[in-house]
Amino acid sequence: MLKNYKMVLEYDGSRYDGWQKQGNTDRTIQGKLEGILERLAEVPVEIHGSGRTDAGVHALAQTANFHLDTRMSEGEIKDYLNQYLPEDIRVISLDRAGDRFHSRLNAEEKTYLYRIETGERKQVFERKYIYGFGRPLDVNAMREASRYFLGEHDFKSFCSNKKMKKSTVRILKAIEFEEEGSRLFIRYTGNGFLHHMVRILMGTLIEVGEGKRSPKEMKEILKAMDRSAAGTTVPAEGLFLEKVSYKD
The missing domain is CATH 3.30.70.660 (Pseudouridine synthase I, catalytic domain, C-terminal subdomain)
Structure with missing residues (x-):
């Protein structure tokens, strides 16, 4: 069963072309995260960020959500992401969210x-x-x-x-x-x-x-x-x- 997860992450945007995944570059925050989750789930996983930070912009607490069908606990998913993410991206917290939660649409x-x-x-x-x-x-x-x-x-x-x-x-x-x-x-x-x-x-x-x-x-x-x-x-x-x- 697909579950909705909310995560908060920090990143140094210096060497990235922004948050949003783009066809002409593999240097995006969203792209790095989705690549690791796809390896975990063995199916494509789409991540929604609260906003699209531009190239070179940093985040102390970006919020994102994604849906995943897994038996892994929230802590295990967080540890898996941090194990494979580059050192300039880190997941601070990861928790189950309500089915209707959307990091961008629900942001106040x-x-x-x-x-x-x-x-x-x-x-x-x-x-x-x-x-x-x-x-x-x-x-x-x-x-x-x-x-x-x-x-x-x-x-x-x-x-x-x-x-x-x-x-x-x-x-x-x-x-x-x-x-x-x-x-x-x-x-x-x-x-x-x-x-x-x-x-x-x-x-x-x-x-x-x-x-x-x-x-x-x-x-x-x-x-x-x-x-x-x-x-x-x-x-x-x-x-x-x-x-x-x-x-x-």
Whole structure:
């Protein structure tokens, strides 16, 4: 009998072409996981992730689910996956889920973390996990600008998919700033995110922090509903999917 399993995993996205399995590459997180589960089950197994992290983006707690017919316990499946997964992907937890549970469709909100180094020297051993911006930023101005994004808005200006046909309306519940020496950590929590949305929001806020834009401009950028109105797309290495929340 097929059972539904929910798992939480972490991964270093540095050497992968993103979460989603693609025909032109075998370097995807979904592809690695499905390959191991297919070996276990001896039939193809499809994994559903809560979201599709892009190439180079990391996850501290990605949630996924899959259906499997096996007599193995949850702990044994988890151990089997971790035994054969590469060292930059790890299953943190794996449990039985209700038959109707779907990691993407049932997600209530997600939190993404972006890490920036504003100091002159980029840390050699953390270069894959923080954006080495290398210049000071006006964090108070960035905080002021970020308030314009809170609540329900059409974030079309912050979507890199020009062919997007579905609604680009999303709800941003919180944008939190944390300073640690020359490092700046910014967390975005919302009910969903568009393609490159966090990285474009981040690039726009950085331009505010540099004095290139005023906080009040954020209102006009939202109203424009045009990608060219917003700021640059910052690099992937500073971005982490930190948390996915569900009703239960």
